[in-house]
Amino acid sequence: MGVNMSNKQQRIKQLSYSLLLPCILSSSVVIADPDARLLAMCQACHGSDGSNEFSSIPNLKWQNQQYMVQQLQQFKSGQRQDKTMTKVAILLSTEQMESMASYFSKGEEK
Ligand code: HEC
Structure with a gap:
């Protein structure tokens, strides 16, 4: 049970990174450094x-x-x-x- 929970949390973490990172990267290219x-x-x-x-x-x-x-x-x-x-x-x-x-x-x- 404990193992399953942490797996799930890890997957959520990975998902949020995979969504966030491209946003952070593309915004820094467009806005921060013309x-x-x-x-x-x-x-x-x-x-x-x-x-x-x-x-x-x-x-x-x-x-x-x-x-x-x-x-x-x-x-x-x-x-x-x-x-x-x-x-x-x-x-x-x-x-x-x-x-x-x-x-x-x-x-x-x-
Ligand atoms: C499509 C190709 C191209 C691009 C893109 C380009 N250049 Fe040039 N640049 C040249 C050419 C060709 C010359 C020589 C022009 C001449 O014969 O008078 C030159 C000349 C220069 C010179 C004069 C050099 C000298 O020895 O007198 C400077 C400074 C310069 N470019 C800076 C830049 C900068 C800064 C950028 C970007 C904002 C840039 N160039 C983008 C092709 C380019």
């Missing part, structure tokens, strides 16, 4: 740590943070033109530019 999605987009082209194998895409790894923010602002303003980066930079606020540039300037993989 920058994670942006970063994933940058990484798709520039590489997860900012270095990549495409000859047409510059490496961002260890580049100067201020330089990168400046380039992003110039893409956004139209002063520097690129079919892709112009569209990307339009989506970014100054704070987001700074946080992306900071990430790539450190050259660490996330």
Whole structure:
């Protein structure tokens, strides 16, 4: 009897975890960290740590943070033109530019 009870409780526990966990995970992706999605987009082209194998895409790894923010602002303003980066930079606020540039300037993989 005692064994059955704890089995049942365990199953209830497992069930509630399996329902709760996806909720917690998906809400943290959507609400808590919009920058994670942006970063994933940058990484798709520039590489997860900012270095990549495409000859047409510059490496961002260890580049100067201020330089990168400046380039992003110039893409956004139209002063520097690129079919892709112009569209990307339009989506970014100054704070987001700074946080992306900071990430790539450190050259660490996330
Ligand atoms: C679809 C591919 C693609 C995506 C996505 C992308 N980039 Fe780029 N990025 C490029 C290309 C191509 C260039 C080179 C543009 C040129 O030749 O002027 C570039 C250039 C840059 C530069 C200038 C580098 C230099 O050496 O002057 C920075 C900074 C940069 N990207 C940051 C980002 C950030 C931050 C993101 C994400 C928010 C991002 N990029 C998303 C393709 C991409």
